[in-house]
Amino acid sequence: MDDKLKIGDAQLDSRLFVGTGKFADYKLIPEVIKASKTQVVTVALRRVDFDIPAENMLEYLSSDVIMMPNTSGARNTEEAVKIARIARAASGSNWVKIEVISDQKYLLPDNFETIKAVEILAKEGFVVLPYMSPDLMAAKHMVDAGAAAIMPLGAPIGTNRGLKTRELVKVLIAEIDLPIIVDAGIGRPSEAAEAMEMGCAAVLVNTAIATADDPVLMAEAFGQAVESGRKAFLSGPGATAELAKASSPLTGFLRNE
Amino acid sequence: MLIKIAGDETEIPDGFSIKQLMRLKGAADNIVVVLNGDIIGAENWTGTMLNANDEVELIQFVAGG
Numbered sequence: 648m649d650d651k652l653k654i655g656d657a658q659l660d661s662r663l664f665v666g667t668g669k670f671a672d673y674k675l676i677p678e679v680i681k682a683s684k685t686q687v688v689t690v691a692l693r694r695v696d697f698d699i700p701a702e703n704m705l706e707y708l709s710s711d712v713i714m715m716p717n718t719s720g721a722r723n724t725e726e727a728v729k730i731a732r733i734a735r736a737a738s739g740s741n742w743v744k745i746e747v748i749s750d751q752k753y754l755l756p757d758n759f760e761t762i763k764a765v766e767i768l769a770k771e772g773f774v775v776l777p778y779m780s781p782d783l784m785a786a787k788h789m790v791d792a793g794a795a796a797i798m799p800l801g802a803p804i805g806t807n808r809g810l811k812t813r814e815l816v817k818v819l820i821a822e823i824d825l826p827i828i829v830d831a832g833i834g835r836p837s838e839a840a841e842a843m844e845m846g847c848a849a850v851l852v853n854t855a856i857a858t859a860d861d862p863v864l865m866a867e868a869f870g871q872a873v874e875s876g877r878k879a880f881l882s883g884p885g886a887t888a889e890l891a892k893a894s895s896p897l898t899g900f901l902r903n904e
Numbered sequence: 905m906l907i908k909i910a911g912d913e914t915e916i917p918d919g920f921s922i923k924q925l926m927r928l929k930g931a932a933d934n935i936v937v938v939l940n941g942d943i944i945g946a947e948n949w950t951g952t953m954l955n956a957n958d959e960v961e962l963i964q965f966v967a968g969g
Contacts, residue, residue: 666969673967691968692936694910694961697929704965705934717968733963736943737936804969831969853969 650881652848654795654826655742655774657713661686662843663873664715664828665866666853667704669805675862676707683866687713689744689851691720692734705738715776717744724763731768743768744798744830745777754804758785762792769793778830781815786823797825798851801842802832805854809838813845820846836865836872843876844884905956916954923949925960936963 651658664687667676680688690704708714716734721727724747731743745768747760761777762785768775774795779785781799789797799816802808809832810816819827826848833839834855842850852869859865906913916925922937922944937944938961944952954960 667967668969670967676967689969690965692963693966695931695935695964697931701964701966703932703934704967714965716965719968733936733938733943734965736945737934737963738965851969 650877652826654776657686657774659686659849660684661870661873662849662877663839663870664689664830664849664851665856666851667707668853669857670862671857673702673704673707676704677709678863679856679866680709680712682863683856683870685712685866685870687715687742689715689717689853690738691717692730692737693720713742714738714740715742715744716740717746717778718764719746719748721745721747721764722749722760723747723757724760724767727760727764728767731764731773732771735773741772742774742776745775756780756800758782761785762788765789765794766792769795776828781812781819783815783818783822786819790823790825794825796828796848797823798828798830800831801829801838802834804831806832807834807855807858808832809834810842813841816842816847817845836868839869840872840876840879843873844879846880849873905954907954907956907958907960909960910962911959920954921950922952922954922960925954929962931962932964934964937961938963 661684663685665685666689718727718730727747745761745764747757748754756778758779765775765777776796777789778798786797802811828849829842829847830851833852839850856862856865905918933946940959
């Protein structure tokens with residue numbers, strides 16, 4: 648079945664994007680990538696602290712996955728644009744996940760600042776995937792600004808609470824002519840499958856995999872759930888009904904009715 | 905001479921290149937060097953000399969969602 652997800656110049660077989668945060672050990676990440684079959688992974692940029700050395704994520708990513716640096720830490724358009732430019736120069740990848748957050752309690756994204764960043768970076772040739780609060784009008788502005796996909800949250804980052812924004816995401820799927828990718832909040836493979844059955848183009852999962860007791864097995868489970876949900880969407884689920892409709896013949900040979 | 909690294913004033917010898925600074929810091933080649941707002945690729949570290957009051961940011965890729 649030829650069912651590629653087209654974003655920018657890429658044609659992807661996998662519809663699961665994986666975040667690399669919160670893993671107990673960076674060494675798990677190549678295994679997670681392999682088990683999940685993901686082709687897009689997110690990374691972040693930080694100042695080097697020579698007193699507390701952190702491992703460089705680049706050493707754990709092979710060249711056959713697309714690196715999507717995020718702009719985490721940005722509180723406004725200007726900071727997001729600055730991070731994106733540094734990330735592109737450093738990684739060679741022109742993909743960027745725009746993340747502009749100034750709310751520290753719920754980590755909800757600032758759609759207004761995000762739209763402005765999308766416009767600047769799309770003009771500079773970036774493949775821009777904005778993380779956003781699922782709002783139709785904001786999404787339309789992001790489309791006009793040159794976004795390559797729209798990434799609404801399912802629930803606040805890192806909460807594993809699932810598709811709390813279901814109804815609003817459905818509106819985006821119906822009205823926006825770009826891939827809709829649920830990013831944040833998905834806690835279980837069943838929720839990823841549900842997002843895919845609804846018609847999402849992909850999902851981005853991080854915490855749910857990274858905080859599982861066995862992250863590699865959970866990565867595989869998410870990969871299968873996303874594939875399964877996609878196939879269900881493409882197959883066109885049957886209608887629901889209030890009353891039962893027998894799946895087997897009820898008239899038989901025991902009685903004459 | 906004094907330069908700023910990540911906002912902190914740091915004393916380095918005159919005529920130091922970025923390459924020498926990186927060696928001094930024990931930094932790997934896949935670190936991103938931003939000098940006064942411009943990204944300096946690793947291939948230009950040897951040829952780029954630091955001047956007094958330069959502002960240097962050293963950035964690397966880390967885990968993130």
